[in-house]
Amino acid sequence: xxxxxxxxxxxxxxxxxxxxxxxxxxxxxxxxxxxxxxxxxxxxxxxxxxxxxxxxxxxxxxxxxxxxxxxxxxxxxxxxxxxxxxxxxxxxxxxxxxxxxxxxxxxxxxxxxxxxxxxxxxxxxxxxxxxxxxxxxxxxxxxxxxxx
Numbered sequence: 188x189x190x191x192x193x194x195x196x197x198x199x200x201x202x203x204x205x206x207x208x209x210x211x212x213x214x215x216x217x218x219x220x221x222x223x224x225x226x227x228x229x230x231x232x233x234x235x236x237x238x239x240x241x242x243x244x245x246x247x248x249x250x251x252x253x254x255x256x257x258x259x260x261x262x263x264x265x266x267x268x269x270x271x272x273x274x275x276x277x278x279x280x281x282x283x284x285x286x287x288x289x290x291x292x293x294x295x296x297x298x299x300x301x302x303x304x305x306x307x308x309x310x311x312x313x314x315x316x317x318x319x320x321x322x323x324x325x326x327x328x329x330x331x332x333x334x335x
Contacts, residue, residue, distance in 0.1 A: 214241050214251055221250040221276030222304065225292040228259040228270050230302050236292050248275050272302040273322070274329055279303040280314060282332050283324035298322070 214220060221227075222239075229237035239253025243260045246252075247267045254260040263270045274282045281288030290304035294311050297303070298318040305314055314321055 214244055214253070215246070218246065219250045221252055222272065222292050223289070224253045226255045226259055227252055227272055227276075227302060228254060228262050230295060230297060231270060232259065232262070236295065247271060250275050252276075269300070270302070272304050274325060275333070276304060277332075278306040279321055279325050280305050280307075280310065282328055283321045285328050285332060287332055287335060 224239050224241075226237050226239040229235065229239075237255050239255050239259075241253055243254040243257055244251050245254070245260055245264055247263075248271060252263065252271070254263065273279055276290070278288040278290040288306050290306050291308055292304065294305040294308040295302065296305075296311055296315050296318065298315070299322075301322075303314070303318065303322070305311055
């Protein structure tokens, strides 16, 4: 069998693209997946949490977010500050007290155009009533807590 120039060019092109295809088909290793894989855009667009797909992921703010569709991923990429949860998706209540805690993706609220998540669903009404105070404390703590 003779190898033509065309075969060599195709092989070179595939070898250059193959690593990108491998990353695109799954989530990158060693990075935190925020919101336990829920789609941050769904909270705003659908008014409720929805599980994302590893097929549609994007890295932002040192974490990975997954989306239920390419459309949601595109919306996030176009305006991540609008859709990204506060405190890189950690529990706002925990950050307000000085520590990181993974939230329950079903324990959430949108206030002042921002997405906040919490560890305990039953505490969301308390946080809704005091979100300005909680957010102020969490914002003050976040620079220190972020690096923990």
